[in-house]
Each structure stands twice: as C-alpha cells, then as structure tokens.
Amino acid sequence: MESLSTLPIPKDIPLPLPVESYNLQISIIFLFLLHILFVNLMVGGSLFVVVLEWMGIQKPAYDRLARRIAETITVNKSLAVVLGVGPLLVINVLYTIHFYTANALTGVAWLMVVPVVAIAFLLGYAHKYTWDRLAHQKGLHIAIGAGAALLFLIVPLIFLANINLMLFPSRWTQVGGWVSALAIPNVIPRYLHFLLGSVAVAGLFFAGYFTVREFPEDQIDQLLDRPKVRQMFYSIALAATAANFLAGPLLLFTLPAEGLSWKLAGIISCGVVLAFIVILILWKEIIVPQQTSATRFYWMAALLTGTVVLMATGRHVYRESAISQHRLAMAGETLAYTSMVGIANWRISQGLEMEEGGGARSPGEKVFDNVCAVCHALDKRLVGPPLTEIAQTYPNDVAGIIKWVKNPGRKRADYPQMPAITLTESQHQAVAQYILDLVSGKGQEEEKEGE
Numbered sequence: 378m379e380s381l382s383t384l385p386i387p388k389d390i391p392l393p394l395p396v397e398s399y400n401l402q403i404s405i406i407f408l409f410l411l412h413i414l415f416v417n418l419m420v421g422g423s424l425f426v427v428v429l430e431w432m433g434i435q436k437p438a439y440d441r442l443a444r445r446i447a448e449t450i451t452v453n454k455s456l457a458v459v460l461g462v463g464p465l466l467v468i469n470v471l472y473t474i475h476f477y478t479a480n481a482l483t484g485v486a487w488l489m490v491v492p493v494v495a496i497a498f499l500l501g502y503a504h505k506y507t508w509d510r511l512a513h514q515k516g517l518h519i520a521i522g523a524g525a526a527l528l529f530l531i532v533p534l535i536f537l538a539n540i541n542l543m544l545f546p547s548r549w550t551q552v553g554g555w556v557s558a559l560a561i562p563n564v565i566p567r568y569l570h571f572l573l574g575s576v577a578v579a580g581l582f583f584a585g586y587f588t589v590r591e592f593p594e595d596q597i598d599q600l601l602d603r604p605k606v607r608q609m610f611y612s613i614a615l616a617a618t619a620a621n622f623l624a625g626p627l628l629l630f631t632l633p634a635e636g637l638s639w640k641l642a643g644i645i646s647c648g649v650v651l652a653f654i655v656i657l658i659l660w661k662e663i664i665v666p667q668q669t670s671a672t673r674f675y676w677m678a679a680l681l682t683g684t685v686v687l688m689a690t691g692r693h694v695y696r697e698s699a700i701s702q703h704r705l706a707m708a709g710e711t712l713a714y715t716s717m718v719g720i721a722n723w724r725i726s727q728g729l730e731m732e733e734g735g736g737a738r739s740p741g742e743k744v745f746d747n748v749c750a751v752c753h754a755l756d757k758r759l760v761g762p763p764l765t766e767i768a769q770t771y772p773n774d775v776a777g778i779i780k781w782v783k784n785p786g787r788k789r790a791d792y793p794q795m796p797a798i799t800l801t802e803s804q805h806q807a808v809a810q811y812i813l814d815l816v817s818g819k820g821q822e823e824e825k826e827g828e
C-alpha cells in the first residue's frame with residue numbers, strides 16, 4: 378500500500394449515514410444481485426440473438442429460435458435497467474466521495490451511460506418489431522440487433538471502470554477520462570469474468586426456459602428439437618462457466634493486494650465449489666439430453682445463484698477493506714476540518730482575540746474550553762487523545778506541549794492530524810499548564826466531591 382500521505386485525501390460530507398452502515402451493506406449486495414442477474418440475462422441474451430439469427434441465414438430453425446429469445450429478453454432489459462437504480466443509490470450513500478470522484482474523473486463516459494442505454498433500448502425494440510418487415514433484409518436486421526448488443530456491452534465497461542477507479546485513490550491523480558481508467562490492471566479481467574458469467578447465466582436460463590415452458594409444436598424443426606436446443610444452451614453454459622475458472626483467478630491476481638484477505642478467499646472458494654457442482658450437473662445434462670429433468674435445472678439455478686451471491690459478497694468485502702485506510706484518513710481530514718471551522722467561528726465571534734482572565738475560570742481553562750475541548754477530554758478519546766495520555770507523554774513539560782500545539786506532528790496512526798493552533802504566548806503557557814494541573818489535580822477534585 379502506498380503511503381497515505383502521498384494520496385489525495387478529500388474531505389467527506391460531515392453528515393451521518395441515514396441508517397446503520399450494515400443495513401446499507403446488506404442492501405447493496407442484495408440489490409446488486411437482482412440487478413446483475415437481469416443484466417446477465419440481457420447481455421447474454423442479446424449476444425445469443427445476434428449469433429442465432431446469423432446462423433439462421435443458413436438454417437431457418439435458428440432464426441425462429443433467435444426470435445423467441447428476442448421476445449423474452451426485452452422484459453429482462455427493462456428490469457435490468459430499473460433494478461440498477463437501487464445499487465446506484467446505495468453506492469452513492471455508502472461511498473459518496475469515492476464514487477463521486479470516480480464519476481467526475483470519467484465524466485463524459487459516465488454521462489454517456491444514459492443516452493447509450495436509451496439508444497440500445499430503441500434499437501432493441503426496433504429489432505424485435507421488424508423481424509417480419511425486414512425478413513428480406515436480414516443483413517440490416519442483424520445489424521440492428523448487433524448494434525443494440527454492442528451498446529449493452531459498453532455500459533458495463535463504463536460502470537466497471539468507475540467502480541474500480543473508486544477503490545484506488547492512488548490512481549486518481551493519473552487517470553484522465555474513461556479510456557485511461559480502463560488501463561487499471563484488473564478492469565479488463567473483471568469485464569471478461571462478467572461477460573462469461575452473463576453467457577453462463579443466460580445459457581442456463583434458456584436451457585431451463587426450453588425445459589419448463591411449452592414449446593409450440595409447429596416451431597419444432599427436425600433439426601432443432603427441444604432436447605437439442607437444451608443441450609446447446611447447457612453446453613454454452615458449461616463452456617462459459619469452465620472458462621470462468623480461468624478468468625476468475627486472473628481477476629483475483631490482478632487485484633491490488635491491499636484489499637485481499639483470508640475472509641475474501643473463503644467466500645470466493647465457497648462460490649467456486651458451488652460453480653463446480655453446477656459444472657458436474659451440466660455435464661450430466663449434456664451427455665444424456667433425452668432424460669431431461671426440471672428438478673436438476675432448478676438445482677443448478679439455485680447453486681449458480683449461490684455462486685453469484687458469494688461472489689457479490691466477496692466483491693463487497695474486498696471493496697470495504699480496499700478503501701478502509703483511505704476512508705479513515707478521510708474521516709480524520711473531515712473532523713479536523715469541521716473542528717477548525719468551529720474554532721475559527723468561535724474566534725470570530727470573540728472578536729478574533731480572546732479576552733484574558735476575568736470570571737470564575739482561569740485563563741488556561743478558558744482557552745482549553747474554547748479551543749481544545751472540541752477535540753480533547755480529560756480521560757476519554759474524542760478527536761484527539763485524552764488529557765491523561767497527554768500528561769503522561771509530557772510530565773511537567775509545559776514547553777513540550779506548547780511546542781506541539783504550535784506545530785503538531787503526525788504521531789498516532791489511528792487519529793487524524795491535529796491542526797496547528799495559534800494563540801498568544803501567555804495563552805499557550807496557560808493552557809498547557811492548565812492541562813497538566815487538571816490531570817495531576819484529578820484525585821484532589823474527587824476528594825473534594827467526596828466531602
């Protein structure tokens with residue numbers, strides 16, 4: 378991990394989360410899961426349609442199959458897009474500054490998501506509803522379908538670049554736009570992993586669709602009966618899942634090490650085991666295509682869902698640990714900033730200089746209450762360490778405390794940096810003495826209370 382001090386550390390928005398963080402973390406995994414399943418069906422389905430329609434030029438049965446699939450996937454497309462809103466909102470709340478930064482750095486491409494999705498939708502509908510009209514202009518019709526599929530392939534690439542960039546503040550000063558964000562080492566392996574996952578999920582879905590759904594008699598060709606269709610889709614699912622056993626590790630090895638952990642390895646391994654069982658069942662389906670079983674299909678769907686849940690959880694665990702250090706540094710920056718604003722406001726309200734003496738409080742106590750107390754308490758941790766700890770570090774050392782306050786160093790890894798504080802010499806002296814007296818006088822005060 379690069380030293381935090383060389384990274385850009387923006388200030389966060391000083392607002393609490395609207396609900397407990399773990400609620401949001403569960404939501405993001407769950408909402409993302411719903412979204413990604415439909416995205417998988419949409420992306421995989423769009424690709425199938427193009428390829429099958431193209432194969433249909435030679436063998437018309439494939440054309441009918443392509444049409445059937447095109448009819449089922451429009452609803453997936455709508456759901457995929459609508460269900461994308463949920464995770465997007467939660468990401469914005471959980472990773473506000475990180476996500477915003479990534480979006481800003483890839484600005485143009487990020488904004489293009491909206492028109493690209495809109496055009497892809499229009500092309501998809503045009504493709505679906507011109508099947509008969511363009512029956513004699515197959516080239517054009519296939520081109521429309523391919524255009525829609527291509528656009529749907531670009532959107533996840535834009536999104537992946539952002540979601541990766543967000544995790545690596547060390548890249549923020551190097552990246553200038555989407556294309557350079559794509560060069561972050563693990564973006565492309567991740568995309569590959571996603572594409573293969575889409576083909577696997579869609580392959581499995583359509584194999585199931587042609588197992589469970591009635592298939593009108595007139596559509597069955599000698600060439601393309603149900604078991605054959607099923608076998609084809611199961612084979613596609615098998616090939617894609619097997620390929621992901623290569624793409625997955627590639628993705629894992631290109632991830633920057635700072636977020637890797639045994640917990641992550643455990644979660645991913647469980648996902649891999651489930652995927653492996655799916656492969657075994659798929660294999661069984663493929664070698665004996667006649668003995669089809671809807672039960673086996675549901676099992677595979679359940680197992681593969683399990684894999685996706687585990688992978689999505691692993692991805693989230695990685696994300697959280699990858700940015701934890703940076704997030705802490707940011708929280709410190711934010712606290713220091715808000716405290717400094719508080720102090721500045723107070724000093725302004727006091728006419729810039731504090732009056733000395735007067736009233737019941739000693740000058741040291743006044744300065745302490747007004748300036749230091751935002752961050753320091755007697756014996757508990759606030760933004761800064763407790764006074765008891767300070768007194769231990771500087772026993773009877775007024776000068777040492779003054780020196781620190783005028784020019785604080787960077788000492789404790791789990792605290793933010795203390796801002797330098799400018800007071801008059803006598804105020805510096807008074808507050809330092811006050812802190813030492815307060816700590817050493819603690820016992821006496823308790824005795825007094827006991828009287």
Ligand code: HEC
Nearest residue numbers: 713716748749752760761767770787788789792793794795
């Ligand atoms: C904005 C918050 C903030 C304010 C205001 C603030 N401090 Fe601190 N202070 C901190 C933090 C955070 C640390 C720990 C920094 C570190 O260890 O790197 C700290 C540490 C210290 C230490 C320990 C230094 C050491 O070497 O152990 C002293 C002494 C100290 N502060 C004195 C003061 C005094 C006196 C004031 C008021 C004049 C004051 N601080 C006001 C945040 C603050």
